[in-house]
Amino acid sequence: MRRRQAVGLLSLLPLTAALGLTGCAREQPFQQLEGATMGTRYHIRFQPPSHSFDVAALQAAVEARLEALNASLSTYRADSLITAFNEAPVGQAMPIDADFEHMLTLSRQVHKASSGAFDPTVGGLVNLWGFGWPKPEQPLTRLPEPDAIEAARARFDAVEQPSPGQLLKHAPLRLDFSAIAKGYGVDLIAEVVRSQGVQHFMTEIGGEVATQGKGPTGGPWRIGIEAPDPAVTGRLLTRVHLTDGALATSGNYRNFFEVEGRRFSHVIDPVSGYPVPQPPVSVSVIAPSVALADAWATAFMVLDEERGVQVAEENQLAVYWVYQDNGGHRARQSSRMQPYLDTAKH
Numbered sequence: 397m398r399r400r401q402a403v404g405l406l407s408l409l410p411l412t413a414a415l416g417l418t419g420c421a422r423e424q425p426f427q428q429l430e431g432a433t434m435g436t437r438y439h440i441r442f443q444p445p446s447h448s449f450d451v452a453a454l455q456a457a458v459e460a461r462l463e464a465l466n467a468s469l470s471t472y473r474a475d476s477l478i479t480a481f482n483e484a485p486v487g488q489a490m491p492i493d494a495d496f497e498h499m500l501t502l503s504r505q506v507h508k509a510s511s512g513a514f515d516p517t518v519g520g521l522v523n524l525w526g527f528g529w530p531k532p533e534q535p536l537t538r539l540p541e542p543d544a545i546e547a548a549r550a551r552f553d554a555v556e557q558p559s560p561g562q563l564l565k566h567a568p569l570r571l572d573f574s575a576i577a578k579g580y581g582v583d584l585i586a587e588v589v590r591s592q593g594v595q596h597f598m599t600e601i602g603g604e605v606a607t608q609g610k611g612p613t614g615g616p617w618r619i620g621i622e623a624p625d626p627a628v629t630g631r632l633l634t635r636v637h638l639t640d641g642a643l644a645t646s647g648n649y650r651n652f653f654e655v656e657g658r659r660f661s662h663v664i665d666p667v668s669g670y671p672v673p674q675p676p677v678s679v680s681v682i683a684p685s686v687a688l689a690d691a692w693a694t695a696f697m698v699l700d701e702e703r704g705v706q707v708a709e710e711n712q713l714a715v716y717w718v719y720q721d722n723g724g725h726r727a728r729q730s731s732r733m734q735p736y737l738d739t740a741k742h
Contacts, residue, residue, distance in 0.1 A: 405598050409558055426596075426612045429455050433462045434601060435472075441612070442589060442597035449592075457588050462581060468495045469577050471570075473666035481563060482570040499573045499580065500557070502687055506576075507552055509711055515666035517555065519736055520548035525671065527653070527662050536655050549711045550666035563592040573661050579644050579690025586686075607638040619643060621680055621716065625727065633718065633727060634737045636680070641736075644689035646697050648680040663697050677725065678739045681738060682714035705730060 424447060429440040439617035440458070444451065470476045483491045490502075499516075503542040506514040525545060526536035540548075554567040573580075578601045584605040585599040596609030598617050616637040623631040636643055648663055660671040679696040696704045696715060705728070708715040714733035718725050729737065 406667070410440050416681075424449075427451060429458070431455065431457075431459060434466070434581060436578075436602040438581070438585060439595060439600045440585060440589060442594050443609075443612075445593045445595065453481060454592050454594075457592070458585050458624045461584050461588050465495055465577070468493050469499060469573050470646045471572050471574070478571055480572070481565075486565055486568060489558055489564045490646065490705055491561060492563045493561075494680075495556075495580070496563070497561070499687075500555070500563070502685075502691060503552070503573065503576060503579075504694055506688065506691040509700065510692075510707060511700040512550070512667045513549040514575065514691050514695040515552045516573050516575065517569045518550045518670075519570045521545070521550060521664050521666065521669055525660075527663060536653065538604045539655055539658075545669040549669045552666075554564060558736055575595050575694040576687050576691040578602050579642075579686035579688070580603055581648045582606045582686040583642070604686050605638070606641070607643075608640050610639070617641075621645065621678070621718075623718075633725075634716070634718075636682070636736045637738065638682070638736065641682055642684065642689050643680060643688040643711070644693045645678055645680040646666055646693035647696060648675050665698050667672075674700075674720075676717045676719050678718045680716040682733065701728070 708730040
């Protein structure tokens with residue numbers, strides 16, 4: 397269950413082609429904020445509610461909220477709550493905060509609905525197969541032994557909350573919410589922007605997007621889904637039109653490795669413990685929140701095509717898959733995605 401390694405799967409049209417537009421008849425022109433977070437950049441495109449709107453205060457509030465999130469969930473910080481949990485002995489209850497609990501709740505929801513295709517304890521398998529963090533000094537030259545795969549298999553059911561604000565593990569494992577946390581970060585930015593009285597905005601981290609109201613042209617926000625071609629950037633397959641929506645994309649088209657003459661993807665199935673043979677090259681999901689869209693995009697990278705379509709329909713999700721096909725690509729969408737799409741001109 398490897399997360400997004402391909403960059404640029406979403407072309408954020410309002411941040412590029414629409415950058416110079418002023419909202420036509422609207423009183424205030426759209427503005428843009430950006431900053432560093434989660435190893436990438438956040439972007440906010442918004443229409444201030446008044447000419448005296450304090451943009452600096454908005455950015456300070458956004459960055460304070462993101463800092464609090466990273467203090468809870470960043471596996472790259474030695475002082476984060478999740479690092480403390482991961483390093484704690486089996487059976488020892490550790491404190492967690494509201495953000496941590498919310499990630500657990502959403503993760504369990506998607507884990508159950510996807511029959512385990514989404515699992516935030518998959519990190520042991522990712523490391524075993526040689527593409528975890530930190531990167532191994534030498535590439536994998538032999539396939540892992542079945543016993544090692546079994547020992548490293550994801551075990552989300554071994555994570556327990558004995559009481560509110562407490563978490564423990566019943567087996568050696570590591571939690572990693574990287575497959576959902578960026579989406580949650582986008583949701584939190586949107587909350588902050590909304591709380592400042594802004595009605596029309598788009599927020600984004602690493603290709604995960606939340607929108608509200610109208611875009612700079614006066615219509616829905618338009619987000620382009622790029623063709624999965626590592627040699628060409630910027631060519632669109634389609635555009636997604638969002639007014640009040642949440643969109644996330646996972647992609648894998650640049651990430652394969654060879655061991656013992658066999659080619660493997662970087663997408664790990666948490667249930668089997670093995671790489672998915674032929675995952676989609678990208679999956680885009682529209683869901684009630686960006687966090688849910690983020691988690692579901694990961695799950696649909698793992699599920700095979702027909703099962704993925706079935707799960708999308710069962711959970712009333714708008715999903716857009718792109719698969720490799722005879723040197724090219726083909727797209728497929730769930731019934732709920734169609735109303736959001738138009739055909740891009742190449």
